[in-house]
Amino acid sequence: MSRLAVAVAAAGTLLVGTAAPGGNGIEDEPAHVIAEKGRQSLLTARSLRWEGQTKDATGTYVVDFRVDARGNCVGTVAVVPKGGRMEIVKRGQDVWMKPDAAFMKAQVPGPAGQETAELLRGRWMHGRADDPSLREFSASCDVSHLQRAYLPVPFAADDVEKGTKALVKGVPAITVTGRSGAGRITLYVATEGKPHLLRIQGQVGGVRGEADFSEYGRPVPSRTPPPAESVDVSDLRQPGGAA
Structure with missing residues (x-):
């Protein structure tokens, strides 16, 4: 066997079982x-971006969240076909949510949804992650939720x-x-x-x-909504509030 043939055979042996470049x-x-x-x-x-959709009796929820293991999150959730979109920012146990009018009306039927949308006027609702008004969506804005829910x-x-x-x-x-x-x-x-x-x-x-x-390992953006653009969720429960 020529030297060239030996070299080719040896190279072939080394390549067996190895991954492509x-x-x-x-x-x-x-x-x-x-x-x-x-x-x-x-x-x-420890952190990643989650984009997905789930279907249940109420419709289809489309989410785009950047989440980490420290409970931080930035993202959006939309409802199809009812329409509407909400932005979410979660930093530790503090949560900010900014639903548009269509989203608010879809989630809170009747006059209450319209009244809350008018009270917010495009501002963020702010509260704690365990607040009953915020828990449903803030709970899914966490890496641990994905880990428990999917696999x-x-x-x-x-x-x-x-x-x-x-x-x-x-x-x-x-x-x-x-x-x-x-x-x-x-x-x-x-x-x-x-x-x-x-x-x-x-x-x-x-x-x-x-x-x-x-985006595995990429940090979640740390910016949070300023107080001037936020409304404490407890204020929406006061007389005249709608939450």
């Missing part, structure tokens, strides 16, 4: 290993299947489908860089939805 090799793993690595990337995330338990090794390659917003991924808890879902796990979970699709907790995850 820029790849992380995750697509070569068994399906349950891919699923668990994707799951762990969400469970150990509470590992996939069973005998109940997960590897799918096809895909792109999630331009990022290469491999899909796996299986059961995690009561829901059967499909995960999209990045095949370049760290094997981050990029997308979840399927039935979770009786609600069908989809969520995209990105």
Whole structure:
């Protein structure tokens, strides 16, 4: 065998089992290993961006949140088809919410919704995260909520299947489908860089939805609304208030 042939054969041997340039090799793993690595990337995330939608009897909620493990959050939630949009800022246990008139009317039926929208006049409602008026939306504005809601338990090794390659917003991924808890879902796990979970699709907790995850490790913006543009939620409960 010539020296060239030996060199080519040796190079071929070295390349067997290695990832393509820029790849992380995750697509070569068994399906349950891919699923668990994707799951762990969400469970150990200190911060990330969550974009998704869930459907229930009242309609479709579309969210775009940047969240971290310290309880900080910045984002928006919209309701389809009723319309309306709300901005959310959460810093620790302080929460600010700014719903537009359509969102307020959709969430608070009758005259109360209209009255609250008029009282706010485009300002932020401010209160504590455990306030009953704010808890419903502020509770989901946290990394721990995602970790509990989407992937509470590992996939069973005998109940997960590897799918096809895909792109999630331009990022290469491999899909796996299986059961995690009561829901059967499909995960999209990045095949370049760290094997981050990029997308979840399927039935979770009786609600069908989809969520995209990105910007792992990026800090949540720290700016909060100024007092002059905020109304304490307790003031909306005073005589003449509507909350």
